[in-house]
Amino acid sequence: MHGWRNQRRGGRIEVICGPMFSGKTEEMLRRLRREQIAGRRPIVLIPPRGRYEDKIESRQGEQMAAVASSRACAALQMIQEYDWGGPYGVVAFDEAQWFDDLLEAAVALANAGHRVIVAGLDMDYTGRPFLPMALTMGVAEQVTKLTAVGRCDCEATHTARVGDGEDEGGTWEPMCRQCWKEACRQGT
Numbered sequence: 001m002h003g004w005r006n007q008r009r010g011g012r013i014e015v016i017c018g019p020m021f022s023g024k025t026e027e028m029l030r031r032l033r034r035e036q037i038a039g040r041r042p043i044v045l046i047p048p049r050g051r052y053e054d055k056i057e058s059r060q061g062e063q064m065a066a067v068a069s070s071r072a073c074a075a076l077q078m079i080q081e082y083d084w085g086g087p088y089g090v091v092a093f094d095e096a097q098w099f100d101d102l103l104e105a106a107v108a109l110a111n112a113g114h115r116v117i118v119a120g121l122d123m124d125y126t127g128r129p130f131l132p133m134a135l136t137m138g139v140a141e142q143v144t145k146l147t148a149v150g151r152c153d154c155e156a157t158h159t160a161r162v163g164d165g166e167d168e169g170g171t172w173e174p175m176c177r178q179c180w181k182e183a184c185r186q187g188t
């Protein structure tokens with residue numbers, strides 16, 4: 001992202017999306033680590049309903065401190081007295097599909113000159129887009145759609161609900177469109 005550093009005046013919105021288990025948080029952490037190496041201190045926001053209250057974690061176990069907030073726009077207050085290590089900073093949102101005001105926050109932050117990195121599900125298990133993500137993709141400079149490995153060794157773009165439990169690992173499964181359609185038909 002060296003190019004971004006040179007032309008960061010206008011800020012930037014990057015969206016990382018895809019189904020469950022596609023490595024969205026891992027990709028976000030990779031970008032944030034690079035910023036840390038460059039001496040920046042990113043702010044990471046997560047919704048209160050997520051797995052953790054004070055950190056994000058990839059499936060590989062890599063972690064970074066995060067702040068839980070129900071509103072993405074809370075970042076606008078947080079940056080007022082925040083020391084980025086430079087005039088412009090980096091704000092990341094994980095599980096970003098749960099922030100109703102994601103678009104408003106991302107645009108305001110980017111217009112203020114910051115790099116905004118958004119990671120979240122693009123669709124729910126019925127195949128409908130999560131509106132905050134869809135809207136933010138529409139104004140983003142860069143959209144990365146990740147895929148997972150599905151049950152038929154396919155490139156999984158969808159998330160199917162395969163059980164009734166609340167446990168994440170047992171309830172959700174990434175699938176290609178064809179497998180997902182069959183799973184929906186079976187009513188699982």
Ligand SMILES: [Zn+2]
Binds near residue numbers: 154
């Ligand atoms: Zn498949």
